[in-house]
Amino acid sequence: MIIANWKCNGNKTMIKDWFISYLNKIKNNGIDVGTVGIAPPSIFFNEVFNQIKKNNLDILTCTQDIAGSSRKCTGAISSEMLQKIHAFSFCIVGHSERRTLYNEDNNIIQDKIFECLKSDINPILCVGETEEENKLGKTEEIIQDQLSILNNLDITDKTTIAYEPIWAIGTGKTPVPTKVNQIHKFIKDVVQSNSINQQKPKVLYGGSVTEKNAESFFRSEHVDGALIGGASLSGAIFAEIVNIKNEIKI
Numbered sequence: 045m046i047i048a049n050w051k052c053n054g055n056k057t058m059i060k061d062w063f064i065s066y067l068n069k070i071k072n073n074g075i076d077v078g079t080v081g082i083a084p085p086s087i088f089f090n091e092v093f094n095q096i097k098k099n100n101l102d103i104l105t106c107t108q109d110i111a112g113s114s115r116k117c118t119g120a121i122s123s124e125m126l127q128k129i130h131a132f133s134f135c136i137v138g139h140s141e142r143r144t145l146y147n148e149d150n151n152i153i154q155d156k157i158f159e160c161l162k163s164d165i166n167p168i169l170c171v172g173e174t175e176e177e178n179k180l181g182k183t184e185e186i187i188q189d190q191l192s193i194l195n196n197l198d199i200t201d202k203t204t205i206a207y208e209p210i211w212a213i214g215t216g217k218t219p220v221p222t223k224v225n226q227i228h229k230f231i232k233d234v235v236q237s238n239s240i241n242q243q244k245p246k247v248l249y250g251g252s253v254t255e256k257n258a259e260s261f262f263r264s265e266h267v268d269g270a271l272i273g274g275a276s277l278s279g280a281i282f283a284e285i286v287n288i289k290n291e292i293k294i
């Protein structure tokens with residue numbers, strides 16, 4: 045599973061060019077990777093969706109966020125609206141940028157997870173530690189607290205976790221793949237033992253993934269794919285990463 049998070053980037057020309065270069069590079073329509081998704085800014089849902097349809101691509105559209113249960117929420121997009129469009133299967137929830145810039149805490153994020161689950165939108169819950177927490181050896185403690193949102197929930201088999209160390213996002217720095225693998229196993233064990241239905245989630249790695257380092261992560265047993273920011277803004281590079289996952293097939 046490979047998801048592009050375009051964040052606050054894109055325009056109509058970029059989207060047209062993105063699909064031309066993606067089509068030029070992608071092998072087999074990325075068919076074996078499982079899920080390939082794009083989370084564009086909501087104002088461009090239509091452009092992206094039309095390009096996917098026009099080119100008959102196996103790409104899902106995702107949202108970068110969702111409103112919580114309150115409808116007194118200027119600027120947000122509700123689960124009912126997303127359901128009406130019928131195009132959304134996945135929603136990124138609790139990205140570190142939302143935690144820091146919009147002060148989203150575990151309560152707010154849990155409310156959004158509920159909104160996703162009740163609407164058949166599969167959440168991609170982002171978790172990860174700061175550089176300081178990492179240096180203090182607190183990574184697992186921090187992640188366990190962030191995952192407590194899912195405690196005693198009946199989560200779906202498509203509920204996904206993205207492990208995104210904050211210090212790796214957009215910095216070019218990454219943890220070594222063995223460490224990522226170990227944290228992913230930890231995440232799977234914690235969620236499996238705490239969710240009502242003992243569901244083991246898929247876990248994606250996110251943080252400075254590029255076409256150069258993707259293979260080292262994808263070869264790790266517990267890494268089920270990637271959530272990609274900067275490198276996903278190029279259709280050619282994103283296609284290359286999808287091709288790498290396809291060739292490894294684990």
Ligand code: PEP
Binds near residue numbers: 213250
């Ligand atoms: C992200 O913000 O989700 C992300 C992974 O960004 P980048 O790939 O640019 O580090």
